[in-house]
Amino acid sequence: MKVRQMVKKAKKGDKESLLKLIMDQKEDYYKIAYSYMGNQHDALDAMEDMIVKLYEKIDQLKKHDSFYSWSKKILVHCCYSIYRSRSKVVLVDEWQDQMSTSGHSREHNQVDKNMDIHQWLSMINPRQAEAIKLRYFQDLDYQSIANMTNTSLGTVKSRIFNGLKKLHKLSGGALNEEN
C-alpha cells in the first residue's frame, strides 16, 4: 500500500495503518531515538510518546507525502522532551555523590577516562548535543538537522562547532593524555 493511502487511513483513525507506516521504517526511527537517548529503554519510551502524538496530530498533517519527515521531527521533539525532563531529575545517590565531593567543580569532578560518549554529551548544552548527535550518529546534513529541529542552518552549524569545541575543552585533560 502506498504511503499516501495509509496516511489517509491513519487520518481517519485507523491505528494499524499508522503502526504499519512506522514499522516500515522502524530501523530509522529507532536509530534516531537511540542516538538521542543512548539506551534501548529510553528510546522505546520516546517512540511510544511519538506514536501517541502522531495519532493525535495526524489531522494537522497537510501533505500526505511528507509523513516521514514530519513524524521524525515529532520523534526528535519527543526525545528532546524526555531528555530534558531526565536531566532535571537528579537521583539521590548521584546527589549524595556530589555532596561528598563538594569543593571540586562538577565538571572537573566528573571527568573520567571511562565515560562513554553519551555521558560526555550530557555535559554540554542539550541543544548542542542534539545537533552533534544528529550530525554524527544519523549522518544528516546541516539542512536536514535545521529542518528537524526547527532552526536555521547557521544555528545548526554554530551549535555543532561550539559543542565540539566544548567537548574538546572538557575532555582535554582526560582524553588527550591517551594520544
Place this chain on the structure above:
Amino acid sequence: MKKIERMLNEEKQRIDHKQAPPELEERLRTALSNEEKHRSFRIPFIWKTVAAIMLVVILAGYNYQALAYYGKRITGFDGVVSDTLQDLNEAGLGQVIDKEVPLKEGVTMKIDGLMSDENRLILYYTMTSEKGNLDEPAYTFHPSKITGLFTDAKFESGGGQMNQANTELKGTYTFEPPCPFAKELTLHFNQLNKQVTFDYDPSKAMEASIKQNINEEVTVDAGKIRFDTITATPTLTTIKGTTDVNINQMIQPFENIRLMANGEPVQPKGGGYSHSFGRTNFELEYDALPKNLDNLELKVEKFPGSEMVNEKFPLKRGETLNVSGYDIVIKDVSVTNKQTKLTVVTDESVKLKNVSIGDQSHQTPLTETVNQKLNKEKDHLSVERTLIFDSPASADYLYIESMEFMKPYNKGIQIVGN
C-alpha cells in the same frame, strides 16, 4: 583524529548496528490502544470559519432591518423635529454625517446628519459650548446658504432646543434642495467667516412620491388662481402656482386653500409668494402625504374676493353689523371739534371700500385709517382700525359701498383619484 570525533564515530557504528528490538511493535500498539478514547475529532479550521461566517450572515441578514435602523438613525432630535421627520428618521432615511467643526471661541458645531429630497434639505446639528453662552446673541449663528456642485441652496428656516445650562443647542436648518450632482456640500454663515464642508450622498435623497403638473385654474371674483405643479416628497408637499388677483394687502391670502388627502386636511407648513410683472407667484407647503393615498384634492375654500354692499348702516356705539357673513363691530364713536373717529373691529381679511358717514343733509368720505391693531382671536385674526372722517358733526349712518374679504368659493381640484 581527535578522541571525541573517534568516540562519536564509534558510537555511530554501534548505533548503525542496533536493530529495533522485536517488542517495539507491541509496545507501540499498546501505546496506541490506550490512546483510542482520547482521540479528539478535530473540526478542520476551514469548516469552523465557514460555520462562523454563515452564522454571522444568517444573524445579520435576519436582523438587517434592525441593524440598518440603528445604523442610519440620526439620534437625539426627538423633541426638535416634527412627527413626519421623526418617522422618516426612524425609518433610517437620513444620512448620518457626524462632523464636528469649531466655529468661534469654544463653540463647536456638530453636523449630526441630514435628510434631503426634492423639496428641501434638512440639516440636523448640535452646537456645544462649555461656557454656557449659546443664548447670547454673539454666539447665535445664522446660516446663509449651502453651496456645492451646481448648488446654491438658500437657508429657509430653522429651529432648535437649548438645554438649561445653555451649553448645548440641538436643532435643524432647512435649506432649498441641493443639486443631485453635488457630492460635497459647504455650509455658509451670515457674519461669520467660517465654512463647514461635509460629504453628501445624493443617491440617498428621498424621491418624490408625487411629482406632476396640475395646470388647473380656479376663477375667483378678482381674477384667476392657477395651480401649476405639485411635488410631494417624504418630508414635505409643495404646490406652486400663480395668480393675478391683487393680494398685496392681505396677510394670509392662501390660508384657506386646503390640501385634502383621503378626505382629511393635510397640515399646512407655510408658504410664500413673490410678485413679478403684475402676477403673484406663490408656493404653498403642506406636511408629507399619507402613505396610502387614494384621493388628493386641492380645495379653494376661501380666497380674497369683493362684493358690492351699497348700504347704509346705523351708526351707534356697540352695534354689530353683519355684512356678507362677516361681523363688523363698531367699538367706539367719538366726535371732536374737527373730526369724527370711528373704531371698528373686523376679521383680518375684511377691508371696507369707499366708506363714508353722513346724515340726511350731507355725506363725508373717509380721510384716513389709523391705529391698525391685530388681535389674535380663538381661530382667526381680527383687526381693529380707527377710521377718521373730517366731519365735526355727529353722523347718523355708516355707508359702505363695497367690501373685500375672504370669500367662500369651495372650488376643488382633483389631483389624485376621482
